[in-house]
Amino acid sequence: MAAPTEPDSGLSIPPHPDGWTVDEVLALPEDQTSLQRIELVDGALLVSPAPTSVHQRLLQKLQFAFVPALPEDTELLPGVNVRFGGQRLLIPDLVILTCTAVDTVAFAASDVLLAAEIVSPSTKVQDRILKRAIYAEALIPFYLLVEPGEPDTATLFELQRGEYEPIAKSEAGQLHLTRPFEAEITLA
Known part of the structure; x- marks a missing residue:
């Protein structure tokens, strides 16, 4: 699933109409991203839940x-x-x-x-x-x-x-x- 996520997920990711970079993803605050895996493919975020x-x-x-x-x-x-x-x-x-x-x-x-x-x-x-x-x-x-x-x-x-x-x-x-x-x- 691509960001932004559900409003109640606690994850607040600002939109990037021109696409994300690796450096921008790595700079996301850990306290907001610790329950998801955030990956990047060609500027688009792939957000998935933490493993079971x-x-x-x-x-x-x-x-x-x-x-x-x-x-x-x-x-x-x-x-x-x-x-x-x-x-x-x-x-x-x-x-x-x-x-x-x-x-x-x-x-x-x-x-x-x-x-x-x-x-x-x-x-x-x-x-x-x-x-x-x-x-x-x-x-x-x-x-x-x-x-x-x-x-x-x-x-x-x-x-x-x-x-x-x-x-x-x-x-x-x-x-x-x-x-x-x-x-x-x-x-x-």
Whole structure:
């Protein structure tokens, strides 16, 4: 959904008829934006609610599985800002970065080895189509898409000739990765 949001949401975002910039979004007051995720695509705001507990439990499983398997020169961070030029800013559910111990409010897309999205009812089109296209355009090598359900499923995509191709899919709640590094993820 694009801003402005519902009048009673507590979120007061002034209109920007010429579109928003990444710097303007990053300057929004935290006390007004803490209950929403505010992302930016081509100057338009994408506002979604904070993740649910189901979403956060899946995120935690991913983190616990990935951290011991991470190569030494990488770092995993959940829910950080990733900048894609001056009018695009996304917040993947999890990223694996090729730069470590960097203190910043927004990472460059070129620093992301893997971006992961956990599909939510309010963001399913963005996660499955829009974000996937933006990540591919930015040449992020790997994209992990997790679909909550019975059972939870996950698919790892690798960028090949400018498009994401599936290279691993979960079976019976298990996802075995060989690239970008070896990892075993239990979703169930």
